Amino acid sequence: MKLAVVGGGSTYTPELIDGFARLRDTLPIEELVLVDPAADRLELVGGLARRIFAKQGHPGRIVTTADLDAGVEGADAVLLQLRVGGQAARAQDETWPLECGCVGQETTGAGGLAKALRTVPVALDIAERVRRTNPHAWIIDFTNPVGIVTRALLQAGHKAVGLCNVAIGFQRKFAKLLDVTPGDIHLEHVGLNHLTWETAVRLGGPEGENVLPRLLAEHGDAIAADLRLPRHVVDRLGVVPSYYLRYFYAHDEVVRELRTKPSRASEVAAMERELLRMYGDPALDEKPELLAKRGGAFYSEAAVDLAAALLAGGGSPYQVVNTYNRGTLPFLPDDAVIEVQAAVGTKGATPLAVPELDPLYTGLIAHVTAYEDLALEAALRGGRDRVYRALLAHPLIGQFEYAEQLTDQLIAHNREHLAWA
Template identity: 35%
Template sequence: MRLTILGGGGFRVPLVYGALLTDRGEGRVTEVVLHDLDAGRLHAVARVLADQASATGDAPRVTATTDLDEALRGADFVFSAIRVGGLEGRADDERVALAEGVLGQETVGAGGIAYGLRTVPVAVDIARRVARLAPDAWVINFTNPAGLVTEAMSRHLGDRVIGICDSPVGLGRRIARVLGADPKQAWIDYVGLNHLGWVRGLRVAGRDELPRLLADPALLGSFEEGKLFGADWLRSLGAIPNEYLHYYYFNREAVHSYQQAERTRGAFLRDQQARFYAEVGNRGTSALELWDRTRAEREATYMAENRESAGAGERDADDLSGGYEKVALALMRAIARDERTTLILNVRNRHTLAALDPDAVIEVPCLVDASGAHPVAVDPLPGHAIGLVCSVKAVEREVLAAAESGSRATAVKAFALHPLVDSVNVARRLVEGYRAVHPGLDYLK
């Protein structure tokens, strides 16, 4: 089986390859094709993968190319993890937004809209090429903003594109661990949009254990989300929010913390990864050891500003292991081998959430088999949550409309309608500010 990874020179690709090395089953991935626009980054990542493969017999063969069509032909699965504009673009997204006093995070608020506006046209082109060159392939999307990009690609690929994210997986794992349950045996009642969802229940042997967690302040304060949001707020919600909802519930504090930081997250990663790619080419350097050290630093500083503003302290060691590569492997296994499983994924709504239309991409538990991912029926969200979901989905639709039409006015509308952008005038300045730093937004007229 052949897996093509778009964004194959990306820093997290070795996580995916490492997961593939653990799969010894029949029908496993035997060939990995890395595609990237940057040949130097491709070479660096290929070195890391070679080190990983050296300790494993019969590892999947790795090839690399800068030719997109060549990479797509013959693919059984296409893993999309591109970053349009690179980390320099992410740093610019943050800087322009923070200068206007609004959030610049890459998937939430102004930064997420800017990232989406320059990513959607590229993602749509990829979807069209997949439909033409590899019509039987399944696309697994991890390109951010994951829900928005998945919806853009679904307009050309239908249900053969599925978005994944490690945030719900990590959240469910933490809750199960605190409750003394095996995450593999727990049913996680989670629903929302990507980076905008809530755990409303965690059932073990048919019993919902979440009320026990919500009733115990000590348990609530013992894991990441409890530290971020505080026990009182979680009890008020009656649910455990995805960590990204901290940007909504504590927006002023988050923006202030980001403004006071020495460097934004994007700037930190830009500088860190520049060092990695420069050093990995040095003779005598173990590419894998250098990657491991760099990844540990990256994970330890994840959402550091939010934790600082909430007084949440350092991340637990168990939360530094990532997880999206395991979701991707489980998804590929389920489809390729009909190994039925349940995963939280980004898929078309169908009739899962009555407040949204069937084509809206949501993040929800899905039953996965050889025919794809099928969203599971869920209880309605409470009013405050469905209001936020509908508001953000409306913004995503304006982003898609702006990307399709090239309308600057529609882009302004997308910014202005977002709950974390508080002014039409700010929205206009954001569009002009982003157009000034991103050549990829020149299409907005």
């Protein structure tokens, strides 16, 4: 089995490598290719990756290359983990929206749209080159904004599934709180990427006992603190929202916070510098503890599970993925991309049935889906008016004066990445 990781020079990659090494019985990789144009980073990450495999006794071969076509040739699956523009572009995404009093974040609001505009054309070009080289390869998209990028890939006819680590993070946290194994936890996880709620937590599978009320009663303070929301808000909702919902439920508070502290991008950039220094140590043969603060916790385990299911029908029978709606949420178009539990196998992902949702959630899901429609149109076709329409449609913006200002800022800060600008 051959896998390729495009964006393999990312500081995330050792997390992925550690999972591949530990879970080699689930996903027996013979060749792993790390593809990245940044030769200096790739050398450091590739060296550590080989040492991790060697320490854990993994027999697979790790290859590094800047040649995308050669790297993906013959691959059974290709993982996309891109950051077009790097941390410098992220820093801008987190900064200029604040000038209009709007949240600055890399996947939500105006910053999220900027990332989509930079990323979708690049992801589609990579996928098309994968298809020319190996039309049977699965594409696993971990590149944000996952929902929009995955929809672009699916609409272009690629064999693609989107992956996020939010759900597996909740699964692990809830299992620890309940003192059970993660495999015992089945989430009724529903919404869009970075706009999801855990509406039930079942023990043993889709038909198991719903222990969410018990979790909230016994551990509500810890859960609320983790979400950085007041306990009474979580209690009134009666569900567990993704921590990204704080950008919606406490938008103005978040903006005030972001205006008074260093951006997350600056923190991550400093971490990356230190991680790359550590990766260059020839004695290091395991992922360092600092990597846990970088983000992407449990990404490797989710990726192994998904790849194993897509390639060999293995892995967990049900997994939270991003895929076409196909009537699962009846208030959305069939070709909207949703993030839900799905049965995953060699033919792809089939969403499980979702109980009727409260309008409190359906309204916001429908609103953000409309924004994502317009965001994808802007990413595919370009043009100032399309950018403006997407920003005006976003529930965190929604005022024409803000949309005008943010459109000008977005284009000014991203001109080098926008072919039409």
